[in-house]
Amino acid sequence: MFQIIKSAFSNQHSLKILSVAIFFSLCIHLPAQEYQTVKAAKGDGIYSVLKKNGYSPAQFLNPFIELNKSKLGKDNTLIIGRTYRLPLKDTTTSAIPNKVSAPEKIQPKPKKLVYEIFGSKYREITVKNQDLDGATYYLMSGHGGPDPGAIGKLNGRLLCEDEYAYDVTLRLARGLIECGAAVYMIIRDPNDGIRDESFLTPDKDEVCYPDNEIPLSQLARLQQGTEAVNQLHTLNKNKFQRLVVIHVDSRSTKENIDVFFYHDKGSNSGKRLANTLMQTFMQKYATHQPNRGYNGSVSERNLYVIKNSIPPSVFIELGNINHTRDQQRFIIPDNRQAVANWLRDGLIEDYKKSIK
Numbered sequence: 349m350f351q352i353i354k355s356a357f358s359n360q361h362s363l364k365i366l367s368v369a370i371f372f373s374l375c376i377h378l379p380a381q382e383y384q385t386v387k388a389a390k391g392d393g394i395y396s397v398l399k400k401n402g403y404s405p406a407q408f409l410n411p412f413i414e415l416n417k418s419k420l421g422k423d424n425t426l427i428i429g430r431t432y433r434l435p436l437k438d439t440t441t442s443a444i445p446n447k448v449s450a451p452e453k454i455q456p457k458p459k460k461l462v463y464e465i466f467g468s469k470y471r472e473i474t475v476k477n478q479d480l481d482g483a484t485y486y487l488m489s490g491h492g493g494p495d496p497g498a499i500g501k502l503n504g505r506l507l508c509e510d511e512y513a514y515d516v517t518l519r520l521a522r523g524l525i526e527c528g529a530a531v532y533m534i535i536r537d538p539n540d541g542i543r544d545e546s547f548l549t550p551d552k553d554e555v556c557y558p559d560n561e562i563p564l565s566q567l568a569r570l571q572q573g574t575e576a577v578n579q580l581h582t583l584n585k586n587k588f589q590r591l592v593v594i595h596v597d598s599r600s601t602k603e604n605i606d607v608f609f610y611h612d613k614g615s616n617s618g619k620r621l622a623n624t625l626m627q628t629f630m631q632k633y634a635t636h637q638p639n640r641g642y643n644g645s646v647s648e649r650n651l652y653v654i655k656n657s658i659p660p661s662v663f664i665e666l667g668n669i670n671h672t673r674d675q676q677r678f679i680i681p682d683n684r685q686a687v688a689n690w691l692r693d694g695l696i697e698d699y700k701k702s703i704k
């Protein structure tokens with residue numbers, strides 16, 4: 349068995365956009381004999397190998413992936429013992445230049461991206477527009493790892509909050525990337541991509557960005573996620589950034605709670621974000637289910653993650669996992685997609701308002 353080692357996900361430079369993008373159809377016509385090669389050793393990742401050999405990871409990450417894509421492991425990991433080519437140092441004109449080294453406007457943006465985190469069916473993404481160009485999102489689904497969060501029941505099966513929140517969050521992430529945003533999934537599952545199933549099998553293998561084991565203690569877990577966001581915030585300073593935290597509530601079986609939005613006291617940007625999202629939901633329900641009525645709300649709430657995170661944030665409760673009507677929002681995959689699309693549209697609206 350090959351040992352899959354340190355993922356390219358686990359370094360920060362490679363993570364500018366959620367993870368590592370593989371760019372398609374790059375034509376690098378260069379003589380093969382000039383490539384330097386390296387053998388991956390234990391603990392090596394693309395970032396560390398580049399750095400060790402005097403390459404700027406920011407500049408050469410994508411050329412390296414392009415050059416070695418047939419030899420990389422899952423999520424662009426290096427496999428111990430395999431030999432990899434180092435990019436030629438004068439390839440910068442034929443490779444897509446990194447943002448850091450090229451003026452924003454001239455740089456051709458890749459139209460096709462691949463992110464393994466979305467799973468085999470959804471890993472390829474076609475960027476449809478640039479509505480969110482310049483925006484960075486941290487998406488954090490509730491709980492995960494040893495903590496399943498709220499647990500509901502339907503037809504004798506258990507519905508775990510962390511799985512449903514994660515699936516909606518993944519769908520949202522994909523939707524944002526399609527609109528040109530940079531997205532970081534803070535809670536990450538190595539093998540659950542977007543799942544088109546009603547009953548999402550609970551597991552405990554989620555990790556916190558980049559690949560940290562999630563502790564059981566609630567406070568430690570919340571601190572871990574918040575810290576991950578705040579570190580990334582520093583990395584992305586001067587950019588437009590928002591944190592979106594997605595949970596599912598659990599209350600009595602009778603209580604239908606709809607989608608609720610919370611923001612931190614004193615954060616005007618967070619408040620505007622929450623209000624814009626709720627207005628979007630009101631409009632969507634009015635259009636798609638005019639007789640339904642929507643009882644969601646926006647309010648301040650003292651919650652660790654939104655209180656301690658640096659970027660403006662919103663905390664969303666998608667509904668009551670024990671209520672029959674709310675459960676339809678979770679167990680029908682199309683409904684999870686619709687919720688994600690509405691959140692995406694709300695975020696686009698918020699971005700437009702914010703950059704005016």
Ligand SMILES: [Zn+2]
Pocket residue numbers: 490491497498509595596597
């Ligand atoms: Zn929760």
